[in-house]
Amino acid sequence: NAGVMQNPRHLVRRRGQEARLRCSPMKGHSHVYWYRQLPEEGLKFMVYLQKENIIDESGMPKERFSAEFPKEGPSILRIQQVVRGDSAAYFCASSPLLTGNTGELFFGEGSRLTVL
Amino acid sequence: SQQGEEDPQALSIQEGENATMNCSYKTSINNLQWYRQNSGRGLVHLILIRSNEREKHSGRLRVTLDTSKKSSSLLITASRAADTASYFCATTPNTDKLIFGTGTRLQVFP
Numbered sequence: 345n346a347g348v349m350q351n352p353r354h355l356v357r358r359r360g361q362e363a364r365l366r367c368s369p370m371k372g373h374s375h376v377y378w379y380r381q382l383p384e385e386g387l388k389f390m391v392y393l394q395k396e397n398i399i400d401e402s403g404m405p406k407e408r409f410s411a412e413f414p415k416e417g418p419s420i421l422r423i424q425q426v427v428r429g430d431s432a433a434y435f436c437a438s439s440p441l442l443t444g445n446t447g448e449l450f451f452g453e454g455s456r457l458t459v460l
Numbered sequence: 461s462q463q464g465e466e467d468p469q470a471l472s473i474q475e476g477e478n479a480t481m482n483c484s485y486k487t488s489i490n491n492l493q494w495y496r497q498n499s500g501r502g503l504v505h506l507i508l509i510r511s512n513e514r515e516k517h518s519g520r521l522r523v524t525l526d527t528s529k530k531s532s533s534l535l536i537t538a539s540r541a542a543d544t545a546s547y548f549c550a551t552t553p554n555t556d557k558l559i560f561g562t563g564t565r566l567q568v569f570p
Contacts, residue, residue: 348502377557386548387503387560400557435502437558447491449558451502 369438464561483549
């Protein structure tokens with residue numbers, strides 16, 4: 345049973361370009377979470393999605409950032425017109441149920457974005 | 461905003477010693493979890509303790525929870541060099557998302 349798969353693992357973009365990060369949750373998981381981590385810091389919640397629904401995007405910047413989890417295919421975190429401050433590791437996690445009930449999240453290995 | 465704050469930020473010990481990390485949080489919670497992150501890797505779940513539990517064990521790990529003080533501790537006994545990692549507490553403050561603390565970087569010297 346494959347774990348949470350994220351790609352690309354490393355992505356380099358120039359300022360103003362777009363970054364697309366993909367996440368395939370574990371088989372049978374219908375809840376996806378995206379987190380951002382700056383060097384030497386903890387994870388900051390960005391967005392929580394279920395299939396075709398954004399449940400909570402309170403941690404996501406209002407501009408340039410968007411996320412989706414379509415009926416078919418992986419979840420996508422999209423960052424438009426990237427700036428140097430977007431450089432970070434972006435982690436995706438999945439769970440079969442609401443975290444309040446079962447708790448555990450299963451994490452991918454992350455996508456490391458570097459903006460030149 | 462951060463829900464949890466770990467203490468200490470960094471901890472260095474020798475193999476065989478015990479490592480204790482503390483976590484304080486701000487609001488009431490459903491449960492509290494501890495995760496581990498090796499350098500450059502994703503997070504791995506270690507243990508979950510529910511708000512009505514006070515202590516839990518898993519192998520060399522012991523977690524305590526004091527809801528009156530809004531704090532938790534993670535004890536790793538008989539540490540090994542392979543325990544070197546960052547450790548994060550995470551809570552679900554009556555919502556469906558997990559909020560992480562700032563982490564403790566543990567270095568275990570052989």
